[in-house]
Amino acid sequence: MTSQPDAAASAGHNSHQPDxxxxxxxxxRAQFIRLETIRLIDIAKTGHYTSVFSAAEVFSALxxxxxxxxxxxxxxxGRDRFTIGKGHAAVGLFPIYADLDFFPRDxxxxxxxxxxxxxxxPDMRKVPxxxxxxxxxxxxxxxxxxxxxxxxxxxxxxxxxxMMGDGEMQEGQxxxxxxxAAQNRMKNLIAIIDRNGFQxxxxxxDVMAIEPLDEKWRAFGWEVHSVDGHDIAAVTALLRRLRxxxxxxxxALVISKTVxxxxxxxxxxxxxxxxxxxDPSDAEEAIAEIRAQVI
Amino acid sequence: xxxxxxxxxxxxxxxxMVNPGLDHLSNGLIDLVKAGHNVVAxxxxxxxxxxxxxxxxxxxxxxxxxxxxxxNMVSVAAGIATxxxxxxxxxxxxxxxxxxxxxxxxxxxxxAQPVRLIGHHTGISLGxxxxxxxxxxxxxxxxxxxxxxxxxxxxxxxxxAAIRASADWDQPIYFRIGRGRDPVVYGAGxxxxxxxxxxxxxxxxxxIIACGITVHAALEAAAAMxxxxxxxxxIDMASIKPLDRDAIIEAADRSKTGRLMTVEEHNILGGxxxxxxxxxxxEGKGIRLKRHGIHDEYSLIAPPTHLYxxxxxxxxxxxxxxxxxxxx
Numbered sequence: 001m002t003s004q005p006d007a008a009a010s011a012g013h014n015s016h017q018p019d020x021x022x023x024x025x026x027x028x029r030a031q032f033i034r035l036e037t038i039r040l041i042d043i044a045k046t047g048h049y050t051s052v053f054s055a056a057e058v059f060s061a062l063x064x065x066x067x068x069x070x071x072x073x074x075x076x077x078g079r080d081r082f083t084i085g086k087g088h089a090a091v092g093l094f095p096i097y098a099d100l101d102f103f104p105r106d107x108x109x110x111x112x113x114x115x116x117x118x119x120x121x122p123d124m125r126k127v128p129x130x131x132x133x134x135x136x137x138x139x140x141x142x143x144x145x146x147x148x149x150x151x152x153x154x155x156x157x158x159x160x161x162x163m164m165g166d167g168e169m170q171e172g173q174x175x176x177x178x179x180x181a182a183q184n185r186m187k188n189l190i191a192i193i194d195r196n197g198f199q200x201x202x203x204x205x206d207v208m209a210i211e212p213l214d215e216k217w218r219a220f221g222w223e224v225h226s227v228d229g230h231d232i233a234a235v236t237a238l239l240r241r242l243r244x245x246x247x248x249x250x251x252a253l254v255i256s257k258t259v260x261x262x263x264x265x266x267x268x269x270x271x272x273x274x275x276x277x278x279d280p281s282d283a284e285e286a287i288a289e290i291r292a293q294v295i
Numbered sequence: 296x297x298x299x300x301x302x303x304x305x306x307x308x309x310x311x312m313v314n315p316g317l318d319h320l321s322n323g324l325i326d327l328v329k330a331g332h333n334v335v336a337x338x339x340x341x342x343x344x345x346x347x348x349x350x351x352x353x354x355x356x357x358x359x360x361x362x363x364x365x366x367n368m369v370s371v372a373a374g375i376a377t378x379x380x381x382x383x384x385x386x387x388x389x390x391x392x393x394x395x396x397x398x399x400x401x402x403x404x405x406x407a408q409p410v411r412l413i414g415h416h417t418g419i420s421l422g423x424x425x426x427x428x429x430x431x432x433x434x435x436x437x438x439x440x441x442x443x444x445x446x447x448x449x450x451x452x453x454x455x456a457a458i459r460a461s462a463d464w465d466q467p468i469y470f471r472i473g474r475g476r477d478p479v480v481y482g483a484g485x486x487x488x489x490x491x492x493x494x495x496x497x498x499x500x501x502x503i504i505a506c507g508i509t510v511h512a513a514l515e516a517a518a519a520m521x522x523x524x525x526x527x528x529x530i531d532m533a534s535i536k537p538l539d540r541d542a543i544i545e546a547a548d549r550s551k552t553g554r555l556m557t558v559e560e561h562n563i564l565g566g567x568x569x570x571x572x573x574x575x576x577x578e579g580k581g582i583r584l585k586r587h588g589i590h591d592e593y594s595l596i597a598p599p600t601h602l603y604x605x606x607x608x609x610x611x612x613x614x615x616x617x618x619x620x621x622x623x
Contacts, residue, residue: 077378124377125407132374136401139370143402146374146382152356153333153380173398176364180371183362 016240022065023233029096030060030232034263034290036095036108038283044091044112047120050261050273052092054196055163058229058256061236062161063096066243072101074128080158080243083144085174086165086194087134090122097129138171140164141191145181148188159243162191167199169210175220181251182221189251190242191222194229196260198271213255222253229256263290310343316475317346319451320413323458324350324383328357332462335375336383339365345385345415346475359384369395372410373402376467381409387421388414388471392433396440403467404443411461412469417447418507418560419589419606420474423596430471431589435565437469438536444489445536447471447567449510450480453533456487464489471507471535474599478511480531492539496528501617502546504530505558506567509588512603513558515610516617527617532567540574547580556585556620558613563588585620587613 018026033056041047052059063069067080074097084090091111098105103117110116117126121135132143144162151157168174181189193213201207210216214224227238235256242252260274261267264286278286311317324347327334337359342348351358361368365386372382385391391399391414403410414433421428437445444466448454454472461468481493495514496502505513510531517527528549530542546555555575557568568586575582587607594602603609607616 083374125405132377133401133406136397138366139398139402142367142370142398143374143377145367146371147377148374149359149371150375150378150380153335154378156378173364173366173370176362176367177371180361180364180367 016237016244018065018233018236018240022236026057026060026064026232026236029064030056031290032099033059033092033095035287037092038278038287040091040094040108040111041277042280042283043109044120045277046275047091047277048088048275049264049278050196050267051086051089051165053262053264053267054229054258054260055086055089055194056092056262057232057235058163058192058194059092059096061232061239063100065236066239067161068158069100074102078156078158081131081144081147081160083132083140083147083160083162084122084134085137085140085168086163087121090120090134093122094118094127097127100129102129103127137165137168138173141174141177141181144189144191145177145186148186149184151188159188159190162189164191164193165199166193166195166197166204166210166213167207169193169213170208178217178220178222185249186251187248190239190254191251192254192256194258195255196258198260198274200274202271217253221250223248223250224253224255226255226257229258230262263293265289307343308348311346311349314475316451316477318349319454319475320346320385320415320458320472321349321353323455325353326455326459327462328354330462333380334383335359335380336385337361337368337372338384339363339368339386339390341386344387345413347385365390365395366398369398369410369412370402373398373406373408376408376410381411383411383413385413385415387428388417388430388433389428391469392430392436396436399437399443399469400440404440407442408467409465410467412467413472414469415472416474417471418473419594419602420508420560420599422599422602425596426593429594431560431562431594432565433469433471434535434559434561434567435569437471438570439565442466443536444468445471446489446533447506447535448487448533449507449531450477451475452479452481452483452485453487456485457533460487460489473508477508480511480514487533490534490537490539492542493531493533494528494542495531497546497549498528499526499549499551501525501552501554501556501621502528502530502550503556503558503613503617504532504543504546504567504571506532506535507560509558509560509608509613512608512610512613516614519610519614520617525621532571535567535570538570538574543571543574544578544580547575547578547582550582552621553581554583554585554620556587556617558608559588560608561588562591564591585616587616
């Protein structure tokens with residue numbers, strides 16, 4: 001599936017396409033994210049595999065290609081920022097932060113253990129690389145807006161990316177924030193909805209329907225795009241283009257159409273896997289399945 | 296059609312003309328900007344109620360209009376604070392202390408962002424606007440949030456002093472303030488220190504520990520009782536968290552009747568009285584404590600001064616409660 005850009009943002013579309021080598025590298029990093037998620041959840045004996053698996057390509061594209069970051073300098077004040085509303089996917093972010101030398105890699109080995117900075121939700125007080133804490137759904141877009149707004153008074157130039165879950169659209173604060181960002185023409189804000197279709201109690205559209213999502217956000221004054229969230233080349237090209245676009249006079253929203261649990265076949269068809277643990281024998285099979293795939 | 300003829304007529308955007316007390320908040324913030332602090336302010340559609348319109352006029356590029364979206368306002372403020380800019384955000388205390396409580400806990404206090412939260416028109420000072428606009432729980436909610444400072448200035452000069460002092464205070468702060476009509480307790484230039492009470496004497500018969508608008512009333516009551524031969528002191532516990540434990544302990548030690556009293560424009564559950572009671576029991580003081588305030592009920596509606604009289608939160612009322620306590 002290709003993105004559906006608004007006319008104003010479509011200029012230079014092709015120049016943002018990643019080359020084959022980059023695509024391969026980002027695909028491998030997405031696989032790394034999935035495999036590390038299985039490893040860390042085995043330490044905790046419980047965790048959100050599927051919430052990471054739906055977002056793995058977007059995480060990979062952002063942290064290994066699109067965002068302006070400095071390895072080993074998580075506090076660099078010129079960096080692009082990332083906030084996340086679906087904080088329970090942090091288990092897929094921590095391996096990235098260790099990989100980028102934001103904190104020592106051996107922190108991962110004690111994931112969720114007594115005294116560990118790494119828990120189910122990301123904590124900015126404890127984990128270098130976490131730009132804002134998460135855990136209470138519906139706050140992250142507002143936090144991101146604050147970081148963009150502050151550019152008025154700091155003079156710093158950066159972009160802020162915010163990932164929200166699709167179930168998160170049911171939180172009222174999201175729409176307060178959506179109004180505010182449009183009113184303030186926040187061109188440096190790029191939000192991403194991980195549209196994996198599920199929330200704890202079932203299918204999002206059965207629990208509390210949110211469609212038509214694109215029309216809602218357009219009506220709120222945003223530039224809306226849609227992409228296959230597992231097509232790493234398309235995701236990267238779109239996010240690169242939105243990051244580079246200096247003509248946009250409004251915040252951008254990407255509806256990332258994904259499959260919850262993508263990469264492990266039985267997780268893709270069973271919403272119960274929002275939370276769980278794989279016995280080592282099952283984990284072995286899941287790992288084999290992930291390794292065998294070229295998504 | 297011409298406008299109103301009487302100079303006594305007024306409208307919302309001229310509130311600060313009829314109530315100059317609303318200027319204190321903006322004055323404090325303007326002082327901070329002039330002193331070189333990277334301070335910004337915002338409000339959820341209440342800039343004329345809290346007087347921030349004065350700040351917005353002085354520094355239009357430093358004022359944020361949030362519309363009627365309090366939760367977004369608090370979370371945005373937290374995002375701003377991550378960059379080193381210090382945001383002051385204001386709304387009615389009833390909304391700040393209850394509606395945005397969770398955003399304050401997660402995004403501000405737990406995340407250790409030095410946001411300054413202004414809950415104005417606190418207590419029952421919105422009178423006949425009713426329970427939705429009364430804040431008699433905000434001390435309780437805010438003081439139970441770890442790593443959040445709670446301040447309840449008793450008048451405008453003390454508010455300005457507390458805002459000045461905040462420049463050197465790392466923790467996020469909840470300022471619990473009135474409606475700009477608080478009677479003057481201190482002159483301009485008064486000092487404020489976090490964790491330090493303003494002691495207006497310790498009483499051998501009774502020390503009244505108060506905060507906010509009840510400080511002035513407590514001083515009136517103490518003056519009347521002193522004139523009648525009692526030994527009565529008053530502590531202005533503007534710094535509710537951190538609390539000035541030493542002042543409470545000294546008041547207990549100096550009491551010859553074994554009695555202390557608290558007064559607050561707040562539910563007696565969870566507020567200043569509860570905080571003082573915690574110190575007294577921690578220290579094993581064996582003191583009888585009269586907690587006076589709103590007694591776990593929803594306030595009636597009426598003009599504020601009528602409510603203060605009804606709930607015995609004015610000078611005469613506090614005196615009558617104190618005298619009865621000393622007799623009992």
